[in-house]
Amino acid sequence: MHNNDSPFRVLIGKPGLDGHDRGAKFIARALRDDGFEVIYTGIRRTPEEIVAAAIQEDVAAIGLSSLSGAHLRLFPAVVEALRKAGVNDIAVLGGGVIPEEDIRQLKEAGIAEVFTPGTPLEVILEAFRNACRQHREIHQP
Amino acid sequence: MEKNKDLTEWQDKVLAKSLARFPERRKRFTNHGGDEIPLLALPEEIDDQYVRQLGFPGSYPYTRGVQPTMYRGRLWTMRQNAGFSSAAESNKRYRYLLEQGTTGLSVAFDLPTQIGYDSDHPMSLGEVGKVGVAIDSLADMEMLFDQIPLDSVSTSMTINSPAIVLLAMYVAVAEKQGVAPQKLQGTIQNDVLKEYVARGTYIFPPQPSLRLITNIFQWCGENTPSFNTISISGYHIREAGSTAVQEVAFTLANGITYVQTALDAGLELDVFARRLAFFFNASSDLLEEVAKFRAARRLWARLMKEKFGAKNPASCMLRFHTQTAGNTLTAQQIDNNIVRVTLQALAAVLGGTQSLHTNSRDEALSLPTEDSVRTALRTQQIIAHESGVTDTVDPLAGSYFIEQLTDRIEREAVELIDKIEKAGGVVAAIEDGFIQRQIENAAYEYQKEIESGERMIVGVNSFQITEESRPPTLRVDPEVETMQVAALSQLKKTRNHDKVQNSLKELDQAARTDANLFAYVLAAVKEYATLGEICDVLRQVFGEYKQH
Amino acid sequence: MRNDLNALLEGLHNRDARSIARAISLVENDHEAAEVILTSLDQQNVRSSQVLGITGSPGVGKSTLTSSLVRHLRSQGKRVGIVAVDPSSSITGGALLGDRVRMMGHALDSDVVVRSMATRGRLGGLCAAAGAAVRIMAASGCSPVIIETVGVGQSEMDIIRLADLTLMVLAPGLGDEIQAMKAGILEVADLLVVNKTDCVGAETLSMDLEAALRGRKNACQSRVFKTVATTGQGIDELAIAIDELDAICRSSGEHDRRRHSSLELEIVDWAVELLKPRLLAELQETAYPAEPRQTARKLLARLCPLMIDT
Numbered sequence: 001m002h003n004n005d006s007p008f009r010v011l012i013g014k015p016g017l018d019g020h021d022r023g024a025k026f027i028a029r030a031l032r033d034d035g036f037e038v039i040y041t042g043i044r045r046t047p048e049e050i051v052a053a054a055i056q057e058d059v060a061a062i063g064l065s066s067l068s069g070a071h072l073r074l075f076p077a078v079v080e081a082l083r084k085a086g087v088n089d090i091a092v093l094g095g096g097v098i099p100e101e102d103i104r105q106l107k108e109a110g111i112a113e114v115f116t117p118g119t120p121l122e123v124i125l126e127a128f129r130n131a132c133r134q135h136r137e138i139h140q141p
Numbered sequence: 142m143e144k145n146k147d148l149t150e151w152q153d154k155v156l157a158k159s160l161a162r163f164p165e166r167r168k169r170f171t172n173h174g175g176d177e178i179p180l181l182a183l184p185e186e187i188d189d190q191y192v193r194q195l196g197f198p199g200s201y202p203y204t205r206g207v208q209p210t211m212y213r214g215r216l217w218t219m220r221q222n223a224g225f226s227s228a229a230e231s232n233k234r235y236r237y238l239l240e241q242g243t244t245g246l247s248v249a250f251d252l253p254t255q256i257g258y259d260s261d262h263p264m265s266l267g268e269v270g271k272v273g274v275a276i277d278s279l280a281d282m283e284m285l286f287d288q289i290p291l292d293s294v295s296t297s298m299t300i301n302s303p304a305i306v307l308l309a310m311y312v313a314v315a316e317k318q319g320v321a322p323q324k325l326q327g328t329i330q331n332d333v334l335k336e337y338v339a340r341g342t343y344i345f346p347p348q349p350s351l352r353l354i355t356n357i358f359q360w361c362g363e364n365t366p367s368f369n370t371i372s373i374s375g376y377h378i379r380e381a382g383s384t385a386v387q388e389v390a391f392t393l394a395n396g397i398t399y400v401q402t403a404l405d406a407g408l409e410l411d412v413f414a415r416r417l418a419f420f421f422n423a424s425s426d427l428l429e430e431v432a433k434f435r436a437a438r439r440l441w442a443r444l445m446k447e448k449f450g451a452k453n454p455a456s457c458m459l460r461f462h463t464q465t466a467g468n469t470l471t472a473q474q475i476d477n478n479i480v481r482v483t484l485q486a487l488a489a490v491l492g493g494t495q496s497l498h499t500n501s502r503d504e505a506l507s508l509p510t511e512d513s514v515r516t517a518l519r520t521q522q523i524i525a526h527e528s529g530v531t532d533t534v535d536p537l538a539g540s541y542f543i544e545q546l547t548d549r550i551e552r553e554a555v556e557l558i559d560k561i562e563k564a565g566g567v568v569a570a571i572e573d574g575f576i577q578r579q580i581e582n583a584a585y586e587y588q589k590e591i592e593s594g595e596r597m598i599v600g601v602n603s604f605q606i607t608e609e610s611r612p613p614t615l616r617v618d619p620e621v622e623t624m625q626v627a628a629l630s631q632l633k634k635t636r637n638h639d640k641v642q643n644s645l646k647e648l649d650q651a652a653r654t655d656a657n658l659f660a661y662v663l664a665a666v667k668e669y670a671t672l673g674e675i676c677d678v679l680r681q682v683f684g685e686y687k688q689h
Numbered sequence: 690m691r692n693d694l695n696a697l698l699e700g701l702h703n704r705d706a707r708s709i710a711r712a713i714s715l716v717e718n719d720h721e722a723a724e725v726i727l728t729s730l731d732q733q734n735v736r737s738s739q740v741l742g743i744t745g746s747p748g749v750g751k752s753t754l755t756s757s758l759v760r761h762l763r764s765q766g767k768r769v770g771i772v773a774v775d776p777s778s779s780i781t782g783g784a785l786l787g788d789r790v791r792m793m794g795h796a797l798d799s800d801v802v803v804r805s806m807a808t809r810g811r812l813g814g815l816c817a818a819a820g821a822a823v824r825i826m827a828a829s830g831c832s833p834v835i836i837e838t839v840g841v842g843q844s845e846m847d848i849i850r851l852a853d854l855t856l857m858v859l860a861p862g863l864g865d866e867i868q869a870m871k872a873g874i875l876e877v878a879d880l881l882v883v884n885k886t887d888c889v890g891a892e893t894l895s896m897d898l899e900a901a902l903r904g905r906k907n908a909c910q911s912r913v914f915k916t917v918a919t920t921g922q923g924i925d926e927l928a929i930a931i932d933e934l935d936a937i938c939r940s941s942g943e944h945d946r947r948r949h950s951s952l953e954l955e956i957v958d959w960a961v962e963l964l965k966p967r968l969l970a971e972l973q974e975t976a977y978p979a980e981p982r983q984t985a986r987k988l989l990a991r992l993c994p995l996m997i998d999t
Contacts, residue, residue, distance in 0.1 A: 005718070006717065006718040006809070007777075007782055007783060007784070007807070007809070009714075016252075016264075016267065016268055017252035017253065017255075017256055017258075017264060017265075017268050017342075018252060018268075018341070019336070019340050019341015019342050019343075020340070020341065020380075020381070021341065022380070022381050022382050022468075022584050025581055025584070025585075026584060026585060026588050028785055029581075029585055029785060031783065032778060032781065032783035032784060032785045033778070033781050033783060034781065034783060035781050035782045035783040036783045037777070037783060037784045037786060037805075037807045038783065038784065038785050038786060039786045039789050039805050040785060040786065040787050040789065040790060041789055041790060041793055041796075042688050042790040042793060043341050043688060044264075044341070044688070045793060045796075046264070048796075048797060049793055049796040049797060050796075052706075052796045052797055053789060053793065053796050053803075055706050055707050055710060056706055056709075056710050056802065056803055056804065057710065057789070057803075057804065057805055058707075058710035058711055058713065058714045068252055068268060068271050068272050069268075069271040069272065069507065070252075070267035070268045070271055072267070073266060073267030074267055085707075086707075087707065097505070097506065097507065099506055099507055116472060117471070117472040117505055117506075118471060118472050118473055118601050120592070120602075121588075121592045122592075140720075346919070564862065565862055565888060565889055569862070569888060572750075572885070572919075573748050574748065684920075687753075687791070687794065687919070688790060688791075
C-alpha cells in the first residue's frame with residue numbers, strides 16, 4: 001500500500017495497431033500487486049480514446065506500450081490529446097521497443113519516463129509511484 | 142540375427158520409395174575418421190513399445206520425423222523472414238538473400254496491411270512500413286516480386302486476417318509473369334484463431350474468418366496443389382508467454398478446429414490435410430524444445446488418425462517451420478544473442494524442422510541490419526554443414542530424458558486439449574477468455590521469476606556490464622509513409638474507377654451468400670482495388686471483432 | 690481550495706467529464722469537500738433517474754452486454770452512466786479494473802460516463818462510495834445509471850441493492866447455474882438474462898431458469914431473456930422489458946420502496962464509515978476489557994451519549 005490514503009489510480013493502454021500485449025499486461029498486473037488500481041484499456045486504441053478514458057477514470061498517470069516502432073508518433077499524440085482536453089497534471093510514461101536515440105525526443109515531447117527493454121520492474125514501479133505522488137501533491141497539498 | 146518385421150517393412154516400402162525420389166545428399170556419410178554414420182540409430186531390440194511410440198521416420202506416428210531420410214535427403218529450408226518499409230526496398234533485400242543462399246522467401250507485412258488498412262487510413266499513421274512491407278494494392282505486390290521468378294522460389298507470407306487478398310495478389314503477379322497457379326510454392330500463415338489470443342491482428346469475428354479460411358483451402362486445393370494454405374502457429378502463443386505444453390496444446394487445438402471447419406464445409410480430409418503446415422517457436426530450453434517437437438508430431442498424427450479417421454499417411458504428417466524465440470533476445474550485450482539463436486536453431490534441427498528462420502542479434506532493438514541478417518543465416522549453414530547433426534535422423538531418440546519428456550509433453554497437451562473440447566471448442570474458449578488467461582498466467586509467472594532473479598538471463602539480471610553505446614539501429618525511412626500515401630492517391634487516379642466499384646459490389650453480394658470468395662477477391666485485386674477497400678467491404682458484411 | 694471547489698461544482702453543473710471524475714474521487718476518498726459536493730447535486734435528476742444493476746459470474750459476458758445495451762440506449766438519445774465494480778486484492782490492496790476494455794467503443798462519446806471502481810477490501814463504505822458515484826452521474830443527467838458488478842462477495846451483493854432493478858446474467862457451459870439457484874441469488878434478480886445463446890446448453894439453461902422462476906413469489910417476470918451480446922441479438926427486447934418493468938415498479942410504488950430502502954443502506958453505510966475511524970482511534974487510546982460486545986457498548990456510549998443502553 002502506498003500510505004494511509006487511497007490507492008493510486010493509473011491507466012495502461014496500447015495505442016496504435018500493435019497487438020502484442022504481454023508486456024502491458026505484465027506491467028498492469030505488477031502495478032496491481034504493488035497496490036495500484038489499474039484501468040486496463042486493451043489494444044488498438046487511438047490516443048484520443050486513451051485520454052478520454054483517463055479523464056473519466058481520474059487517473060494520476062497513463063502508461064503506454066508500443067512494440068511496433070510507432071512510438072514517436074503515438075506517444076506524443078497522447079500528450080497532445082491531454083493538452084487539447086485542458087489536462088496538464090496526468091503524467092505519461094511509455095515503454096516498449098524504443099531505441100535510445102528516441103528517448104530524448106520523446107521526453108521533449110512531454111513523455112515523463114521512457115522504459116527500454118530490460119528495465120527492471122522496480123524502476124518502472126517507482127516511476128509510477130513518483131508520478132502519482134506528484135499528482136497527489138497538486139490536488140491534496 | 143533375425144531382422145525386425147516392422148523395420149524391414151519400413152525399409153522396403155517407405156525408405157526405398159523415398160530414396161528413389163530423393164537420393165541422399167552424399168553417397169556415404171562418414172566422420173573424420175572414416176566411420177560410417179548410420180541413417181537411423183536403433184535399439185538392440187525393436188519391440189512393440191518402440192514401434193508404437195517412436196516408429197520410423199516418415200512413418201506413423203512420425204515421432205522421429207516426417208521424412209524417412211530427413212536431412213540426409215534434403216536440408217531444411219533456410220527461410221529468413223524479411224520485409225520492411227517499401228516494396229522496392231524489400232525487393233532489394235530479397236534479391237540479396239537469394240544471392241546469399243536462402244532457399245525460400247518469407248514476407249513480413251506492416252501492421253496496417255495485416256489489419257486490412259491502406260497506408261492513408263487514420264489508424265495507419267506512424268505504422269506504415271514499420272514492422273514489414275506496406276502493400277496497398279497489386280501495384281505494390283508487383284514491385285515486391287520484381288525480377289523474382291515465382292515458379293522457382295518458395296514464398297512464405299506472414300499474413301492472417303486478410304490472407305485471401307494477399308494470396309490473390311500473389312496469384313495475379315504470377316499470372317503476369319506467365320506462371321500458372323499450379324507451379325506456385327509457399328505458405329500463407331492464414332491462422333486467425335491465434336490472433337485473438339496472442340497476436341492481435343484480427344479484423345473480423347471468428348466465424349466469418351473461418352469461412353474465409355475454408356474458401357482458401359478449397360480454391361487452393363483445386364488450383365495451387367503445392368501451396369501450403371495455412372501455417373497453424375504456436376510461435377506467437379509462445380512469444381506471448383505460454384509454456385511449451387500450452388504451445389503444443391493450443392496450436393493443435395486450433396488445428397483441430399480448422400480441420401473440423403473444413404470438413405463441415407464439405408471438403409475432403411485427405412485432400413486438404415496434407416497442405417496443413419505448422420509454425421513453432423524454438424525457445425531456450427534445448428532439451429525441452431526437442432521433446433516438444435517430437436511430442437507435437439506424434440500427437441498430431443494420432444489426432445488425425447483416431448479423431449478424424451485420416452486414410453492418407455500424408456494427412457497425419459505434422460510439417461513445420463520454426464523461428465527462434467524473439468522474446469529471448471536481449472538489448473544488452475547483443476552478441477550473446479548469436480549464442481542463444483545458435484542453441485535454439487540446434488534444438489529445431491534436432492527436433493526435425495522442415496524450415497527455419499534464425500533471428501538476428503540486434504532484433505531486440507529494431508529491424509536487423511544486413512550484417513546481422515547474414516550472421517543469422519550463417520548460423521544455420523554452420524549447423525547444416527559443419528556440426529554433423531544432419532548426418533543421422535533424430536539423433537536424440539532413445540535418450541531416457543528426451544523420451545520421458547516427449548511422453549510428458551504429449552500427455553499434458555492432451556489434457557489441455559480435452560479441457561478446451563469440454564468447454565465447447567477453441568472459439569468458445571476464446572470467447573470465454575480461457576486460453577488468454579492460461580497464457581497470461583504463464584507469462585506472468587515467467588516474468589516474475591526473471592524479476593526475482595530466480596530465472597537467470599545473462600546480461601540482463603546477471604553478468605551485467607555497463608553497456609557502451611549501442612550500435613546504430615536500422616531506421617525505417619519516415620518518408621515511406623508519405624510515398625505510400627502519394628502512390629495510393631496516384632493509383633486511384635489511373636485505375637478504372639467503374640471496374641473497381643463493380644468488382645467490389647460483386648464481392649459484397651457474394652460475401653452475403655456462402656459462395657467461395659477467392660475468385661471475387663482476385664477479380665477486384667486485378668482491377669487494382671486496394672486492400673483497404675476490399676477489407677472494408679468484408680467489414681460491412683462480417684462486422685469487426687472486439688477484444689474481450 | 691475554495692476556488693477549486695467552486696470550479697468543480699461549476700464543472701459538475703456543466704456536465705464536464707473531468708469534474709464528474711474528480712468529484713467521484715473526492716467522495717470515494719472521503720475528502721472534506723465530499724459533503725459539499727453531494728449536497729450540491731441536482732436532486733430532481735437523481736430522483737427521476739433509473740438505476741440498473743447488472744450482475745453475474747465472471748465470464749458470462751456482463752461487460753459486453755452492458756456495452757451492447759449502452760449502444761442501444763445511445764441510439765435512443767439517452768445519456769448513460771456506468772459504475773463498474775471489480776474486486777481489489779485483499780493482500781496488496783490493488784485492483785485490475787478490466788471492464789473498461791469492453792466499453793472502449795464508447796470512449797469518445799461524452800454522453801457515456803464510465804467509472805471503474807475497486808472494492809478496496811471494504812466490507813462497508815463500498816455502498817456509500819458506489820451510491821455516491823451513481824448520484825453524481827444521475828445528477829449530471831445520466832439515466833439509466835448502470836451498476837455492473839460480479840455477484841460473488843457479500844459487498845458486491847450489497848451494491849446491487851442500490852439499484853432500482855437488477856439484471857442477473859448467466860451463460861451456458863460455465864457450470865454454475867445450479868450454484869446460483871442454490872445460493873438464492875435469483876431472489877435478487879428482477880430480470881434473468883441468458884447470454885451467449887448461440888452456444889450449446891443455452892436452451893436447457895433457459896428452460897431450467899424459467900421453471901425456477903415460476904416457483905418464486907414476488908416474481909415480476911417469469912420470462913428469461915436470451916441475448917448474444919457480441920452481436921446485439923436480443924438487446925432491443927431486453928431494453929424494452931427493462932423500461933416496462935421500470936414503469937410498473939414506479940406506478941405500483943415498488944420503485945419508491947426500493948429507493949427508500951437503498952437510501953437507508955447508503956445512510957447506514959456512511960454512518961459506519963464516518964464512525965469507524967473514531968472508533969478505531971478510541972480503541973487505540975483506551976485499555977479495554979476482553980469481551981468484545983461489552984467493549985463496543987462502552988465505546989459507543991462514550992462517542993454517542995444519546996445511545997441508550999442496549
